[in-house]
Amino acid sequence: MSDQKTFGDDERVHRLSRLVRGLSFGFAAVLGVAYLLFNLSVVYAPNWLKQPIIADTLISRGIVIGTVLIVLAVVATMVYVRIVNTRIEALREKISAENRP
Amino acid sequence: MSVSIMGDLNWSAILMFLAFVGVTLGMTYVAARRTRTADDFYAAGGRFGGAANGLAISGDFMSAATFLGISALVFSYGFDGLLYSVGGTIGWPIVLFLIADRLRNLGRYTFADVAATRLDRTTMRGLAAAGSLAVVIPYLVAQMVGAGALIEVLFGLPYSVAVAIVGVLMILYVSFGGMLATTWVQIIKAALLLFGGVVLTLAVLALFDFNFNSLLAAAVEVHAKGDSILGPVGSINDPITALSLGLAFLFGPAGLPHILMRFFTVPNGKEARRSVLYATGIIAFFQLLVFVIGLGAIVVLSQHPEFFGANGTLRGGANMAAIHLSQALGGDLFLGFISAVAFATILAVVAGLTLAAASAVSHDLYSEIFRRGRATEREVLRLAKLTPIVVGAITVVLGIAFEGQNVAFLGLLALSIAASVNFPLLVLAMFWRGFTTRGALWGGGLGLATAVILEVLSPAVWVTVLGFESAPYPYDYPTLFSMPAAFLGAWFGSRSDRSDRARREAAAFDAIEARALLGDAVPIPVAQS
Numbered sequence: 001m002s003d004q005k006t007f008g009d010d011e012r013v014h015r016l017s018r019l020v021r022g023l024s025f026g027f028a029a030v031l032g033v034a035y036l037l038f039n040l041s042v043v044y045a046p047n048w049l050k051q052p053i054i055a056d057t058l059i060s061r062g063i064v065i066g067t068v069l070i071v072l073a074v075v076a077t078m079v080y081v082r083i084v085n086t087r088i089e090a091l092r093e094k095i096s097a098e099n100r101p
Numbered sequence: 102m103s104v105s106i107m108g109d110l111n112w113s114a115i116l117m118f119l120a121f122v123g124v125t126l127g128m129t130y131v132a133a134r135r136t137r138t139a140d141d142f143y144a145a146g147g148r149f150g151g152a153a154n155g156l157a158i159s160g161d162f163m164s165a166a167t168f169l170g171i172s173a174l175v176f177s178y179g180f181d182g183l184l185y186s187v188g189g190t191i192g193w194p195i196v197l198f199l200i201a202d203r204l205r206n207l208g209r210y211t212f213a214d215v216a217a218t219r220l221d222r223t224t225m226r227g228l229a230a231a232g233s234l235a236v237v238i239p240y241l242v243a244q245m246v247g248a249g250a251l252i253e254v255l256f257g258l259p260y261s262v263a264v265a266i267v268g269v270l271m272i273l274y275v276s277f278g279g280m281l282a283t284t285w286v287q288i289i290k291a292a293l294l295l296f297g298g299v300v301l302t303l304a305v306l307a308l309f310d311f312n313f314n315s316l317l318a319a320a321v322e323v324h325a326k327g328d329s330i331l332g333p334v335g336s337i338n339d340p341i342t343a344l345s346l347g348l349a350f351l352f353g354p355a356g357l358p359h360i361l362m363r364f365f366t367v368p369n370g371k372e373a374r375r376s377v378l379y380a381t382g383i384i385a386f387f388q389l390l391v392f393v394i395g396l397g398a399i400v401v402l403s404q405h406p407e408f409f410g411a412n413g414t415l416r417g418g419a420n421m422a423a424i425h426l427s428q429a430l431g432g433d434l435f436l437g438f439i440s441a442v443a444f445a446t447i448l449a450v451v452a453g454l455t456l457a458a459a460s461a462v463s464h465d466l467y468s469e470i471f472r473r474g475r476a477t478e479r480e481v482l483r484l485a486k487l488t489p490i491v492v493g494a495i496t497v498v499l500g501i502a503f504e505g506q507n508v509a510f511l512g513l514l515a516l517s518i519a520a521s522v523n524f525p526l527l528v529l530a531m532f533w534r535g536f537t538t539r540g541a542l543w544g545g546g547l548g549l550a551t552a553v554i555l556e557v558l559s560p561a562v563w564v565t566v567l568g569f570e571s572a573p574y575p576y577d578y579p580t581l582f583s584m585p586a587a588f589l590g591a592w593f594g595s596r597s598d599r600s601d602r603a604r605r606e607a608a609a610f611d612a613i614e615a616r617a618l619l620g621d622a623v624p625i626p627v628a629q630s
Contacts, residue, residue: 077378
């Protein structure tokens, strides 16, 4: 593979790699921790989750937090795809164009 | 002939289901004519766009367990059912962040391709095929047993006939139509399921003038547990279960072979990301619908004593809540439609699983290990088309053998193994330069062994299936221990590996990373072996 351009020599690919990894693990960590904390709150704070969150309704903290997590999952994917498709993709296209045989 | 819970053969359901079968078999015929190469069979030639693939992914994941199972949990426990809706959604962003575009760029037909590029081919193919089958077979058997029981009550067909029909149809779809037909079936089913879910939800909300609080108030009023259904009622009440279930939901989807192979049906990394975007949106939306449907069932079914048996439980079991609700709100015709959708759902899910099993056997085991990549296209294709028949036959036999058994643990086991074996192997192979073949062997082996042993020692198997007094491992899920065991084994095995092979494997990482990031602009690195 010596005649093949690998990214060992290309500082921009290193940068791309660091960017994508930071983004991937950062997003995964935030969402994962939020979700696991919610699961733990079910064990440790069931009565807190049961209380209504909106005055004069039965809509509880638990129902709202659960729904928010479901919506957050969708929003997180939208934001992530947007960031990757704009910023990351531009850098990727540039490097790819030069790498094309 | 036995009769359905509705008293006799459910003709509107049978006719609508026959229409579904007719249309999908027609599609299979068209797909079969277009399936000429291994690339067509395993990956539909990489021709699907992100939206279609996203719909198909959501179809693969939204099984009868999601629709009937979670609405049943909401019907029985209220808020606790919502926990499973959140769990079923939360794993999808993880697939996007860590897996989707990298996997697309690095593999061809199965996720084993990724691990086998840099690490020892035979070892990695074997491990990945074992991991795939360990997930797919229990999952298939669980679906089959659920399908048999459900069809028995819905359509009035005998259990073994129902299992056999499902088996034959899934073999036809997969064997003849490959990935193309399986994806089409999946897309139609997802659209039907969404349509049914939306209509059911609107019908429920309309009863309460689209006021969610009125729905909650009515549910609290008639539910035996009263207002405690607004919060946790104790179905998850210890931290180990909460975290194990959480890890299985978070990282399980990223290790499901039938989901992972969908990423090879799109032409590039960008479409792979779009696939997950669509899939997450659809799945999240559906999970919210299911919560409303479950609450609606609490209120509406309480006004219909005819749906309850003499002992006060729901006829056909709690899983029938959404089905009874459809009859109460929309009469026999809507009942027929929802029943047909439930059957179609099962059929599509088992077809996806069968294709994944067939790919693991024909591509990973036969073509890559047994023939060392030297099999001709024709040979591979012939075996790929034969394997679904074998997988299907085994599944039908197991499905009939397990009739009436409590197989809920099989579904949990599948998701736990996916999170404890396939996910660690895949993520380490793609992200960690220092990962070696020995690390993969130790990590994959330890993860699999821990997951299986703890599951056997858990109440679901040790007490419910094997009939012992009390379970040595008193929790339902193994993931909190089996997943870290896999990562620790992989870390220790890799770090202590000072062989020349380990050095070559690390050196090959740059090329892998470049391909993962840049996609088709750089070639897939030549496999080491």
